[in-house]
Amino acid sequence: MSQNLVSVSLSNEDLAALDAALSTVEQKLAGLIELSVEQRRNLSKMGDKSEAFCRQALIVLAENRQMLPPGLDLAEAEHDLRSLDQLRPRFARLRRLVANADDTEMALGSDILNFALDGYAVAKVIGKGAALATMKEAMSARYSRRRSEPPQP
Numbered sequence: 267m268s269q270n271l272v273s274v275s276l277s278n279e280d281l282a283a284l285d286a287a288l289s290t291v292e293q294k295l296a297g298l299i300e301l302s303v304e305q306r307r308n309l310s311k312m313g314d315k316s317e318a319f320c321r322q323a324l325i326v327l328a329e330n331r332q333m334l335p336p337g338l339d340l341a342e343a344e345h346d347l348r349s350l351d352q353l354r355p356r357f358a359r360l361r362r363l364v365a366n367a368d369d370t371e372m373a374l375g376s377d378i379l380n381f382a383l384d385g386y387a388v389a390k391v392i393g394k395g396a397a398l399a400t401m402k403e404a405m406s407a408r409y410s411r412r413r414s415e416p417p418q419p
Contacts, residue, residue: 268381271373321347 276284301309312320324347327333327340334340386405389398 268377268384270377272370272377274370274374 324340324343327338328344331340386401389401
């Protein structure tokens with residue numbers, strides 16, 4: 267018996283509602299940016315300990331604005347912190363949703379592959395013909411072995 271890890275059924279209305287919801291999320295989060303690998307590598311990253319320091323620094327600097335040079339924009343730093351606090355729980359929800367979507371996609375693919383392998387095994391035992399030849403050809407593409415050439419002396 268084939269595995270069946272997941273079974274998902276969505277109506278056309280469900281899919282349309284999902285697409286509309288995703289469009290809304292994309293519109294509302296239009297300000298998100300995409301960093302290159304190099305940009306990610308070169309950025310200073312705020313971990314848990316750094317975050318506590320940053321929050322305290324903003325409080326102290328807000329209480330002592332007179333010592334800030336004009337080039338340091340405390341209002342922008344405070345805005346960034348508020349944005350982080352607002353978005354972080356939503357990003358966590360999105361990450362969980364994407365992780366579940368990835369797992370579901372993998373499980374669906376695994377279900378399909380296992381069914382196809384079971385069907386192929388049955389076809390090999392029961393019959394011959396064009397259907398089996400077609401399946402063998404498809405399987406040979408998936409499981410093709412690369413033969414390494416022996417080294418030349």
